[in-house]
Amino acid sequence: MRDLLRIKDLTVAIGDKVIVRKVNLSVGRGEMHVIMGPNAAGKSTLLAAIMGLPRTRILKGSIIFEGVEITNKPCYERAKMGIALAHQIPPAVKGVRFSEVAKALIERCGCSDHTLMAKMLRVDKLLERDLFVGFSGGERKRAELYLTMIQGPKLALLDEPDSGVDLESLSIIANVIEYLIRKKNASIILVTHSGAILEKLSRISKTHIMINGEIVYSGYPDDIIPIVTKFGYRKSVEILLGDSR
Ligand code: ADP
Numbered sequence: 001m002r003d004l005l006r007i008k009d010l011t012v013a014i015g016d017k018v019i020v021r022k023v024n025l026s027v028g029r030g031e032m033h034v035i036m037g038p039n040a041a042g043k044s045t046l047l048a049a050i051m052g053l054p055r056t057r058i059l060k061g062s063i064i065f066e067g068v069e070i071t072n073k074p075c076y077e078r079a080k081m082g083i084a085l086a087h088q089i090p091p092a093v094k095g096v097r098f099s100e101v102a103k104a105l106i107e108r109c110g111c112s113d114h115t116l117m118a119k120m121l122r123v124d125k126l127l128e129r130d131l132f133v134g135f136s137g138g139e140r141k142r143a144e145l146y147l148t149m150i151q152g153p154k155l156a157l158l159d160e161p162d163s164g165v166d167l168e169s170l171s172i173i174a175n176v177i178e179y180l181i182r183k184k185n186a187s188i189i190l191v192t193h194s195g196a197i198l199e200k201l202s203r204i205s206k207t208h209i210m211i212n213g214e215i216v217y218s219g220y221p222d223d224i225i226p227i228v229t230k231f232g233y234r235k236s237v238e239i240l241l242g243d244s245r
């Protein structure tokens with residue numbers, strides 16, 4: 001089966017600084033790929049480049065989604081094609097209600113199970129507030145995931161859905177990610193720095209380690225996570241590459 005997303009030899013800059021280097025990544029339908037790595041490795045920049053956020057500048061390589069080259073397509077076209085990004089730190093928007101943004105997305109994307117999603121993510125009580133204004137860590141991540149889900153994405157890019165959230169929110173978020181894959185057959189690229197959410201997810205297809213803008217190791221989560229937890233990223237990559245030689 002043709003991959004949903006294919007990234008070939010992608011090099012991305014922000015301003016004059018090269019951040020992502022020579023990344024190759026293929027994601028099939030219904031697959032979940034995890035990208036781990038230290039701070040400033042370029043994980044968020046890679047997701048931003050896949051989404052086509054204007055701050056990213058693609059210097060080399062290509063991004064192909066459902067067989068269509070999207071490397072130079074603007075962000076809104078990629079969104080229409082079914083790519084959605086849940087930001088690492090979504091901005092607080094004073095004067096705009098969460099419910100207004102949700103309503104616009106529900107109408108545009110024809111989402112029919114938004115009530116169920118709001119319930120699953122426990123955002124009902126937040127909907128009448130200004131978007132992300134004064135939200136706690138867990139509330140912010142649940143609200144951001146809700147806005148992502150109601151777009152009915154074919155590919156959801158989730159940037160650290162586990163950072164700064166309490167244990168209860170972590171379980172809720174993990175359940176919803178599994179639901180996206182199981183019930184919606186969505187594909188997911190999930191970035192995590194801490195790996196906190198990984199033990200709650202059972203459907204990870206592959207885990208990639210990114211350091212200095214490059215994917216330096218790809219493998220199976222059960223082989224990678226215990227080593228990373230013990231030795232940190234850089235040392236783990238040496239060990240893992242040593243093992244595979
Ligand atoms: P990660 O998500 O892995 O922590 P990022 O992709 O956010 O890493 O950032 C990678 C590098 O790019 C960092 O050194 C960061 O400072 C730099 N960077 C990110 N965004 C910008 C920007 N808008 N302007 C300048 N440098 C940036």
Ligand code: MG
Nearest residue numbers: 043044045088
């Ligand atoms: Mg980041």
